[in-house]
């Protein structure tokens with residue numbers, strides 16, 4: 642049965658795409674965008690970000706987001722602000738992004754909430770903290786340490802919300818069969834808070850992690866949200882990636898909640914169990930001074946037996962890491 646043709650340009654374009662008429666789809670959107678249709682600009686921006694059905698072009702994506710944002714598109718504005726701050730498709734520009742957010746906050750409640758989170762911190766003009774936080778060394782050589790007041794409770798809630806709609810069960814490709822199978826080690830649900838979702842509250846947290854670990858912010862992989870339901874766990878493992886040229890030198894685990902049963906982070910070789918406390922950050926080195934993997938850094942997220950455990954992990958590489966490239 643024939644369906645009646647959709648009458649808005651975005652639906653029309655998507656419909657054309659479904660029928661493998663990519664060029665017509667693009668023309669439809671570009672025409673609509675030319676008449677000031679902000680949904681068409683937004684859709685064009687998404688295509689440029691995703692890299693389908695057109696090539697990925699981050700500067701062009703930002704241009705399109707800017708057009709949509711100027712017309713009042715709230716999601717486009719938030720994405721533009723994220724990309725401006727993290728330097729996707731342009732130079733890193735915290736203060737430019739903050740100015741955009743201040744303007745946006747006058748019209749949209751979500752932007753106002755993010756601005757409030759950012760303003761609760763005393764930041765440099767590049768968005769970094771002014772000083773380091775109090776830390777507790779858990780090993781003699783300082784390879785594992787804990788920062789009890791790393792996040793405010795509002796920041797914990799914000800991180801949890803920033804990725805919650807993206808949760809999916811952890812999976813890996815089975816090398817034997819090539820099939821996508823449940824992850825044998827990590828049974829939690831995972832959600833990656835990538836560069837497009839790195840709003841200024843998330844960005845300021847990523848900058849804080851860089852500051853505390855004496856690393857450059859672009860060494861960090863995207864902040865990843867993990868949620869463990871009862872019986873879920875992260876079995877004993879090392880965060881090291883075998884054979885990579887850009888090793889995960891250290892890891893920051895942010896504890897977003899408490900009140901569940903179980904779920905401690907255990908380092909068997911240090912005889913260390915860390916009980917998650919809301920707002921705390923556990924940071925540890927995965928490599929020795931000479932850069933070789935530290936076998937004692939292996940650790941586990943013990944099974945949760947009651948309630949849900951929420952954390953956010955940032956794995957930090959030896960050199961800069963491009964969040965727009967897939968895993969190597």
Ligand SMILES: O=C(O)CCC(=O)C(=O)O
Pocket residue numbers: 867875880892894904905906907940941942943952954
């Ligand atoms: O859940 C935990 O406590 C450990 C998480 C972990 O090992 C990781 O995210 O790499």
Ligand SMILES: [Fe+2]
Pocket residue numbers: 878879880892940
């Ligand atoms: Fe780990």
